[in-house]
Amino acid sequence: MPQSIDPKHSALPTSRAAELSPTEKNYLHLLKEVLIDIDNAARFQLTPYPRGRSNVIKRFLVNKLINTLAKKGLSITGVDPSGIAAREKGLGWPLNGYSMIGARRMDNLQHCLEQVIADGVEGDFIETGVWRGGACIFAKAVIDAYGEDRRVWVADSFEGLPKPNTDLYPEDAGDDLYSLEQLRISLEQVQSNFERFHLLDERVVFLKGWFKDTLPEAPIEKLAVLRLDGDMYESTMDGLVHLYPKLEPGGYLIVDDYGVIPACRKAVHDYRERHGIQEPIIDIDGSGHFWRKD
Ligand SMILES: C[S@@+](CC[C@H](N)C(=O)[O-])C[C@H]1O[C@@H](n2cnc3c(N)ncnc32)[C@H](O)[C@@H]1O
Numbered sequence: 444m445p446q447s448i449d450p451k452h453s454a455l456p457t458s459r460a461a462e463l464s465p466t467e468k469n470y471l472h473l474l475k476e477v478l479i480d481i482d483n484a485a486r487f488q489l490t491p492y493p494r495g496r497s498n499v500i501k502r503f504l505v506n507k508l509i510n511t512l513a514k515k516g517l518s519i520t521g522v523d524p525s526g527i528a529a530r531e532k533g534l535g536w537p538l539n540g541y542s543m544i545g546a547r548r549m550d551n552l553q554h555c556l557e558q559v560i561a562d563g564v565e566g567d568f569i570e571t572g573v574w575r576g577g578a579c580i581f582a583k584a585v586i587d588a589y590g591e592d593r594r595v596w597v598a599d600s601f602e603g604l605p606k607p608n609t610d611l612y613p614e615d616a617g618d619d620l621y622s623l624e625q626l627r628i629s630l631e632q633v634q635s636n637f638e639r640f641h642l643l644d645e646r647v648v649f650l651k652g653w654f655k656d657t658l659p660e661a662p663i664e665k666l667a668v669l670r671l672d673g674d675m676y677e678s679t680m681d682g683l684v685h686l687y688p689k690l691e692p693g694g695y696l697i698v699d700d701y702g703v704i705p706a707c708r709k710a711v712h713d714y715r716e717r718h719g720i721q722e723p724i725i726d727i728d729g730s731g732h733f734w735r736k737d
């Protein structure tokens with residue numbers, strides 16, 4: 444019997460939810476559950492763990508096996524009886540879902556969008572690092588539900604992560620996420636995922652390529668919500684350098700991996716230090732963190 448996430452468990456209140464009709468609220472709630480694949484919460488894709496120096500060989504062999512199967516369209520699945528809790532916190536990669544970020548980070552995304560809408564903060568939404576597109580699909584649904592005409596920028600290589608550039612970013616040394624087939628989701632697949640929910644239109648703009656190439660050139664004027672989910676130091680820093688100056692005062696910066704990937708956290712600290720950013724960093728679920736620009 445599929446279980447549902449208890450809305451009481453939402454990490455943050457949604458600020459303008461009262462303005463939506465019960466049907467609209469229900470639509471967003473159900474969409475969130477479908478995007479994170481809550482009905483199959485107990486089933487997850489095997490991902491390349493364990494991490495850590497002592498596990499290098501084990502991890503290499505597990506990766507090789509996972510990648511060989513992924514090239515044939517197969518994946519090893521596990522069963523986790525505490526799956527609902529895991530999907531709430533965005534742990535593990537869902538088998539059929541459209542986003543790996545989990546319910547609390549989805550709630551946080553909704554909260555940030557509703558707050559900027561309520562406060563009239565101008566600008567678009569962007570996510571850098573979209574995988575199957577689920578977080579961007581949800582952002583588009585929220586923006587549409589409030590009748591706003593903000594754009595949703597969808598930035599990704601659509602070919603997985605880059606190899607670490609350790610000359611420029613020694614913090615990424617040893618990062619092997621680039622080798623994972625499971626993280627290579629094509630542009631066509633993400634577009635078709637938007638279509639699946641009738642959310643693909645001219646206000647969804649795709650930026651295909653490495654962030655270092657696409658973000659400096661992107662014709663983005665103002666951002667109200669900037670969501671970084673590129674995992675690595677380089678990817679996080681590229682997002683901050685090229686996009687944070689476009690974030691309006693009162694806008695939100697969300698960093699998906701701040702709590703769990705040290706290189707990502709270091710990029711955030713380095714950027715904040717360089718620019719004297721003092722706004723407190725708020726924890727969402729142990730992994731995702733965010734702050735509101737003064
Ligand atoms: C963890 S996944 C994103 C998860 C997604 N936000 C979700 O809702 O499930 C990381 C994504 O970042 C992309 N990525 C990471 N670094 C990148 C870079 N430097 N340039 C382009 N894409 C990058 C990868 O292709 C991958 O799709």
